[in-house]
Amino acid sequence: MTAAEITTIDADFGVIAFVLFIVFAFLFLGIWGVAQKSASKADVGNLEVKVALLESKMDTTDKRVVDVERAISHLPTKDHVHAIEVRVERIATALESVVRQTHLIYEFQMSEAKKRDEATT
Structure with a gap:
């Protein structure tokens, strides 16, 4: 190998390393941005409590609807x-x-x- 070929290989490796660095930087920024917008464990816990409360209210409402339907059926x-x-x-x-x-x-x-x-x- 000649010195010119080695310089070209070094230059190509430098370009490839720079491109990989840029790709990984954008990948990191993308993952970091998504992580910033995602919910924390506390947020998930709060949502689970709210869902449980809504399910309880829905059960109560279902029972009331059944009672009303039963009363209406006799009319x-x-x-x-x-x-x-x-x-x-x-x-x-x-x-x-x-x-x-x-x-x-x-x-x-x-x-x-x-x-x-x-x-x-």
Whole structure:
């Protein structure tokens, strides 16, 4: 090997070492930046506590929803309410008929009482 070839090899090694240094520097800065933005163990612990609290609240809410669904299942449906309305209307019509008949009986008895009073005087 000649001196020129050795100088070229030394120069190529220097360039490769510099490029590797730059690559590792950027890699280090990238990892360091990610580590700075990542959560600490305390942050993770706080989040675990919050998740446990939310799970507890969700369980409570689920139980309440089940209770409401159970209560609603006993309520009448739209068709049942309509049937009740029809029956109430029939009862109201029947009562109106009874009221009219009762009024007619009352009027008849009053007129008969008036005729008896006039006949006795």
